[in-house]
Structures are given as C-alpha cells and as structure tokens.
Amino acid sequence: MTKVNFETGLNGPEPIALEATCSSDMQKELSDYPLTGRFLMGRLRHAMGDREKEILESSITEVVDFDKGHRLVTRGEKCNHSTMLIEGFALRTIVENGRRYVVGIQVPGDFVDLHAFALKRLDHDLVTLGPAKVGYVPHSRLQDLMNSEPHLSRLFWFSTLLDAAIHRQWTLKLEQLKAYRRVAHLLAEIWYRLEMVGLAHSDGFRTPLTQTDLADMCGTTAIHMNRALRALSREGVAEFRRGNVTVTDRKNFEKHGDFNPTYLYGQGDLYIGAELTRD
Amino acid sequence: MTKVNFETGLNGPEPIALEATCSSDMQKELSDYPLTGRFLMGRLRHAMGDREKEILESSITEVVDFDKGHRLVTRGEKCNHSTMLIEGFALRTIVENGRRYVVGIQVPGDFVDLHAFALKRLDHDLVTLGPAKVGYVPHSRLQDLMNSEPHLSRLFWFSTLLDAAIHRQWTLKLEQLKAYRRVAHLLAEIWYRLEMVGLAHSDGFRTPLTQTDLADMCGTTAIHMNRALRALSREGVAEFRRGNVTVTDRKNFEKHGDFNPTYLYGQGDLYIGAELTRD
DNA sequence: TTTCGAAATTAACTTTGGTCAAGAAAGCGG
DNA sequence: CCGCTTTCTTGACCAAAGTTAATTTCGAAA
Known part of the structure; x- marks a missing residue:
C-alpha cells in the first residue's frame, strides 16, 4: 500500500488534495490504462486479460471534460455511443411534476450508460455532479466486440x-429504512464503491454532493435530510459537511446504515462467478 | 384477436377460467414453443429467429411444478442453472430482521434468474407466489450460447x-409517491406486463397476491396497504379483492398511479433498439 | 355444513416526515 | 472587501404512515 493524491470535483475555496489509499497494483493499472483503468476495479478486473484491457482502452474514441450539471444522456433520446466515467460523479435523474428524483449515482470507472447499447433509449437522464471527464465508445464498436469477444461481452453484461x-438494494432500503438510516446506508455504499476504485481515504471520502442531492436519492426533502444528517452528527456516527464525509468508527457507522456490502460483489467477498474469471 | 382461456395459480374455490385477450400470433407462439413461448413476448420476441426460438426451447433440460411459497433460488447459494418461469408468479424477496421485503415480481415468460449466470450467487431469494411451472437451463448451456450465438446473447442481456x-422505476416510485398511488402504479405495471404475455383481460387481471404481498412490495404495512386499497375502491378507481383486480376506467386508473409504461420497453412504444432486431 | 386458519378490516394512538416561513453561513465574482 | 447565490439550519404545524389490538370475512378441508 502506498499513498497517492487525487482530485475530486470539489467546489471548495481551493481544491484540497486528499490522501487516498491506493495499492501499487491499482496505480500501475491507472498508468497503463488512464481512461479505462478503473473499469471493474475491485470486482472482476482481474478477470480481464491484458489484450482485453487494451481493446477496451482503445475503444474510447473521444474524451471530453464537462462542468457540473451537464447532461450526458437525455431521457428518451437515441444513443449511438456509451459513456465511460473517467473522473468525477454522475447521477441518474428523473424530473417529474417539477421535482427531481435520483435513482442512481455513478463513480469513476463506471460504464454509466452501457445499457443504452441494448436499450438505445434510456428512461432517465445522466447528469454530472461536479466537473467530470468521460470517454465515448461507439455502439458500432460494442457491436463488433459482441461478435468477436464473448468473454469481454460477458464482463460488460x-x-x-x-x-x-x-438498484435492488436501493429499492430494499427505501422500503426498509427511515431517512436517518437510509442516508447512512447511502453514504456507506458510496464510500465502499469509491474505495474499490482507489478514491476513498481511511476516515471517509469527498464528493460534490449537497444535502439536496442526498434528499433526492433518499426520497425525502432537503429539510428532513438536514434533520437526519444532524442526528447522525449528534450521535457521533458521521459528519457530512459540504460533500465531505468524515467517520471515526466505520463499523458503527455501517451498523447504523444497516449496510452489508455483499450486493456490491467486491472481489474480497468470494461472491463472484468463478466462470467469469476464466475464458 | 381471438379469445383463449388461461389459468393462473389462484387459491379460489374453483380455478376460474378467465378470458384473456391473446392474439393468434401469440397463440401460435405458445403452441410452437410451450416452454419458452412467452420469453420477450410483447418486447423483442419478433427479433428472435425461428432457429433461435428452437435453440432456447431445447435448452430447457427439466420442467418442474411447484406449490405456492416454494423457494426457487436461495440468497447467497451458488446456482448452476437459470430458471424460466413458464406458468405462475414469483417474488424477489429479502428477509431481514424478521421482516420480509419484496424487490421484484416476475410473470410468465420471465427468465427469472438469468443474471445468476454472470453473478453466480444472488443477493435475494426467488419465491413462487402461487403454484408455478418452471424450466431449467444449465449454465454450461448458456456458456455455449454466449460463444456461438452473439445475437441471442444480446437478447438475454x-x-x-x-x-x-x-428496478429503477420501483426506486423512483418509492421516492416519489405515497402508498395510495404506489399500489396503483404497481398494479398498473403488473397488468401491463401480463397483457404483454397474453394473461390479462380487458377489465383487469388475476394473481395470487395478498394485501400483505402488496405491502411488502410498496414498503408499507399490511394495515396501511388496506387503507390505500379501500381508498382506491372508495374513489371508484380500482377494486382489489383476493388477488382479483378490477378496473373500469383504465386511463383514470393509470393516472392515479402516475403510470407511464415506456420503462417496460413494450414493442408498441417505438422505444427499442432497432439494432437488436437485426443480426 | 361446520370448523379452522389465513386474509382483510377497523379504531385509537404515536412517530415520522412534509410544508411553510424565515434566517444564517459559506462560496463566488467583482 | 462587498453583494449575491447557493446551501444549510431551525421552528411550528399538519399529513402520512407505523403500532397495537381487536374483530370480521372468506376459503379450504373435514
């Protein structure tokens, strides 16, 4: 283990460089594959051969930087490429009756609209949370890969x-938990996912999330979200300040959020199909 | 259009034969492919060639009948086959702290645990709602198809x-709607999905669902679900009696549930990837 | 037909969360 | 530094939903 600096799209006074724990394996991956090195990291990346990693990296035909709030994909519009999120965050949002709802959050390394390859039109928007860097893969290219690379296709699937x-876990937690535990679960999930791609640190993580964003993800109002966050803070479970999440006792924190990461199919969880690791 | 009788797994006094609207196309499909004829029906079934339909039908190595409440798949256990739901219903359930939560419902024609092919272990149980008939496809067979049938693989995907x-829509509706509209949405969805596979009738549909099941799907209590259903009935929007759903004004009903079926990607909605229809 | 158990129903009361209204604090651009 | 905007915070009040506890209805099986 070694330390490496990273940048998230923060809107603070000056971009604070944070220490993120990142193994040397991970560092090598990121320098070898600067665009797609985080894809499936912490999951089945080890099942990808070098040739497959090259194929994926070279499939990105265009790299673009966007500001916060840019709509990457529009609900109902036809897509001819899919988008790899290289840096930054994105939300899956749906606006109905003048109100915004968030049904998902994506972190670096996520192939955010890969499903648009098969569905062609999505039922939601994809919006950058802070500044973000993305890479495009044409659907024609994915089509070719479907025919020539069954193993890589299976990894895409x-x-x-x-x-x-x-999505299922979000549904479950909306059914099961009250707002207080719901946020805790959400933050625990994001932390875990960022950790898998080397973007968390030992006391928490940083995002450009606002309390309103959290509210829209938890199906509550910004006002009630504020009550929930203050309660978490009052209990000494977690601090959320302007997108900066700080936790002292992680076990306790995850218990409050009723969080069990097996649904994220991390590679340490021995929960993953062995067949996928072999060609 | 012609009428055909069908059976759902009802626990009523005698199995009531209901009239279901079912096109002659659909009838032919069901007689030609009795096990898998409903797969993708109303969606991209027309994109499957006869050869592909044969391949799928012949991939079912075993057909089994189960009683209500049988666990088809157990959370965390390794799966070596996937399950086609031929007749009846199944729920995706998760039991935690002694309470059951439902994160999905499956209808005939659904390949209910196809995702277990890639994930190997699921994060939830699959349980039959009433009596059900299922067919098994070994993962070794799916593996072969991945290598030899890219187009069929894409349809599986x-x-x-x-x-x-x-799942995204359920998340959205849990965030967005109160219990009263939530059930209405849920029932509208089930109706629509049954219709796509020829198992609904013009005034509604029949299922073995109880109010408790609906509650577990809507993240509320059976008591509150009862309040919601009574309200729907009082307003003349819909009647739910022992799994029997009756609606007089469908447009109005769907409006109460804030239901828009585009997320179900029905073939009439011109919402589907044209690329998938051609090889 | 009777009986039993599951499912549905209702009421009284408590907790959670939504709404409205008003400020306070922090970040941003000049 | 100042003013502007966004984000956060708090209080008071009301509606939605959970809890507990009975009671009724219905369907299945004897």
Missing part, C-alpha cells in the same frame, strides 16, 4: 448486472 | 436490462 443489484 | 429498468 456483468457490469450492468452490478447496476441492477445496486 | 436485453432481458436482464428490462429487469434493471423495472
């Missing part, structure tokens, strides 16, 4: 199934 | 993406 597993 | 789209 797997990655969309991870999203589905996360 | 598509079918798991439909599940994900439904």
Whole structure:
C-alpha cells in the first residue's frame, strides 16, 4: 500500500488534495490504462486479460471534460455511443411534476450508460455532479466486440448486472429504512464503491454532493435530510459537511446504515462467478 | 384477436377460467414453443429467429411444478442453472430482521434468474407466489450460447436490462409517491406486463397476491396497504379483492398511479433498439 | 355444513416526515 | 472587501404512515 493524491470535483475555496489509499497494483493499472483503468476495479478486473484491457482502452474514441450539471444522456433520446466515467460523479435523474428524483449515482470507472447499447433509449437522464471527464465508445464498436469477444461481452453484461443489484438494494432500503438510516446506508455504499476504485481515504471520502442531492436519492426533502444528517452528527456516527464525509468508527457507522456490502460483489467477498474469471 | 382461456395459480374455490385477450400470433407462439413461448413476448420476441426460438426451447433440460411459497433460488447459494418461469408468479424477496421485503415480481415468460449466470450467487431469494411451472437451463448451456450465438446473447442481456429498468422505476416510485398511488402504479405495471404475455383481460387481471404481498412490495404495512386499497375502491378507481383486480376506467386508473409504461420497453412504444432486431 | 386458519378490516394512538416561513453561513465574482 | 447565490439550519404545524389490538370475512378441508 502506498499513498497517492487525487482530485475530486470539489467546489471548495481551493481544491484540497486528499490522501487516498491506493495499492501499487491499482496505480500501475491507472498508468497503463488512464481512461479505462478503473473499469471493474475491485470486482472482476482481474478477470480481464491484458489484450482485453487494451481493446477496451482503445475503444474510447473521444474524451471530453464537462462542468457540473451537464447532461450526458437525455431521457428518451437515441444513443449511438456509451459513456465511460473517467473522473468525477454522475447521477441518474428523473424530473417529474417539477421535482427531481435520483435513482442512481455513478463513480469513476463506471460504464454509466452501457445499457443504452441494448436499450438505445434510456428512461432517465445522466447528469454530472461536479466537473467530470468521460470517454465515448461507439455502439458500432460494442457491436463488433459482441461478435468477436464473448468473454469481454460477458464482463460488460456483468457490469450492468452490478447496476441492477445496486438498484435492488436501493429499492430494499427505501422500503426498509427511515431517512436517518437510509442516508447512512447511502453514504456507506458510496464510500465502499469509491474505495474499490482507489478514491476513498481511511476516515471517509469527498464528493460534490449537497444535502439536496442526498434528499433526492433518499426520497425525502432537503429539510428532513438536514434533520437526519444532524442526528447522525449528534450521535457521533458521521459528519457530512459540504460533500465531505468524515467517520471515526466505520463499523458503527455501517451498523447504523444497516449496510452489508455483499450486493456490491467486491472481489474480497468470494461472491463472484468463478466462470467469469476464466475464458 | 381471438379469445383463449388461461389459468393462473389462484387459491379460489374453483380455478376460474378467465378470458384473456391473446392474439393468434401469440397463440401460435405458445403452441410452437410451450416452454419458452412467452420469453420477450410483447418486447423483442419478433427479433428472435425461428432457429433461435428452437435453440432456447431445447435448452430447457427439466420442467418442474411447484406449490405456492416454494423457494426457487436461495440468497447467497451458488446456482448452476437459470430458471424460466413458464406458468405462475414469483417474488424477489429479502428477509431481514424478521421482516420480509419484496424487490421484484416476475410473470410468465420471465427468465427469472438469468443474471445468476454472470453473478453466480444472488443477493435475494426467488419465491413462487402461487403454484408455478418452471424450466431449467444449465449454465454450461448458456456458456455455449454466449460463444456461438452473439445475437441471442444480446437478447438475454436485453432481458436482464428490462429487469434493471423495472428496478429503477420501483426506486423512483418509492421516492416519489405515497402508498395510495404506489399500489396503483404497481398494479398498473403488473397488468401491463401480463397483457404483454397474453394473461390479462380487458377489465383487469388475476394473481395470487395478498394485501400483505402488496405491502411488502410498496414498503408499507399490511394495515396501511388496506387503507390505500379501500381508498382506491372508495374513489371508484380500482377494486382489489383476493388477488382479483378490477378496473373500469383504465386511463383514470393509470393516472392515479402516475403510470407511464415506456420503462417496460413494450414493442408498441417505438422505444427499442432497432439494432437488436437485426443480426 | 361446520370448523379452522389465513386474509382483510377497523379504531385509537404515536412517530415520522412534509410544508411553510424565515434566517444564517459559506462560496463566488467583482 | 462587498453583494449575491447557493446551501444549510431551525421552528411550528399538519399529513402520512407505523403500532397495537381487536374483530370480521372468506376459503379450504373435514
């Protein structure tokens, strides 16, 4: 383990360089594959051969930087490429009756609209949370890979199934938990996911999330979200200040959020299909 | 259009034969492919070639009938086959702290645990709602198909993406609606999905669902679900009696549930990837 | 037909969360 | 530094939903 600096799209006075724990394996991956090195990291990346990693990296035909709030994908519009999130965050949002709802959050390394390859039109928007860097893969290219690379295709499929597993967990937690535990669960999930791609630190993590964003993800109001966050703070469970999440006792924190990471299919959880690791 | 009788797994005094609207196309499909004829029906079934339909039908190595409440898949246990739901209903359930939560419902024609092919272990149970008939496809067979049938593989992928789209909609509706509209939405969805596979009738549909099941799907209590259903009945929007759903004014009903079926990617909605229809 | 158990129903009371209204604090651009 | 905007915070009040506890209805099986 070694330390490495990273940048998230913060809106603070000056961009604070944070220490993120990042193994040397991970560092090598990121220098070898600067655009797609985080894809499936912490999950089945080890199942990708070097050739497959090269194929994926070279499939990105265009890299673009966006400011916060840019709509990457519009609900109902036809897509001819899919988008790899290289840096920054994105939300899956749906605006109805003048109110915004968030049904998912994506972190670096996520192939955010890979499902648009098969669905062509999405039922939601994808919006950058802070500044973000993305890479595009044309659907024609994915089409070719479907025909010539069955193993890589299976990994793509797997990655969309991870999203589905996360959706199920969100559904579960909305059914099961009150606002206080719901945020705790959400923050625990984001922390875990950032950790898998080397973007968390030992006391927490940083995002450009506002309390309103959290409210829209938890199906509550910004006002009630504020009550929940203050309660978490009052109990000494976690601090959320302007997107900066700080936790002292992680076990305790995850207990408050009723968080069990197996649904994220991390590679340490021995929960993953062995067949996918072999060609 | 012609009428055909069908059976759902009802626990009523005698199995009531209901009239279901079912096109002659659909009838032919069901007689030609009695086990898998409902797979992707109303969606991209027309994109499957006869050869592909044969391949799928012949991939079912075993057909089994189960009683109500049988656990088809157990959370965390390794799966070596995937399950086609031929007749009846199944719920995706999670039991935690002694309470049951439902994160999905499956209808005939659904390849209910296709995602287990890639994930190997699921994060939830699959339980039959009433009596059900299922068919098994070994994962070794799916593996072969991945290598030899890229187009069929893409359709399998598509079918798991439909599940994900439904999960997103459930998340959205849990965030957005109060219990009263939530049930209405849920019932509208089930109706629509049954209609796509020829198992609904013009005034509604029949299922073995109880009010407790609905409550577990809507993240509320059976008592509150009862209040919501009574309200729907009082307003003349819909009647739910022992799994029997009756609606007089469908447009009005769907409006109360804030229901828009585009997320179900039905073939009439011109919402589906044209690329998938061609090889 | 009777009996039993599951499912549905209702009421009284408590907790959680939504709404409205008003400020305070922090970040941003000049 | 100042003014402007966004984000956060708090209080008072009301509606939605959970809890507990009975009671009724219905369907299945004897």
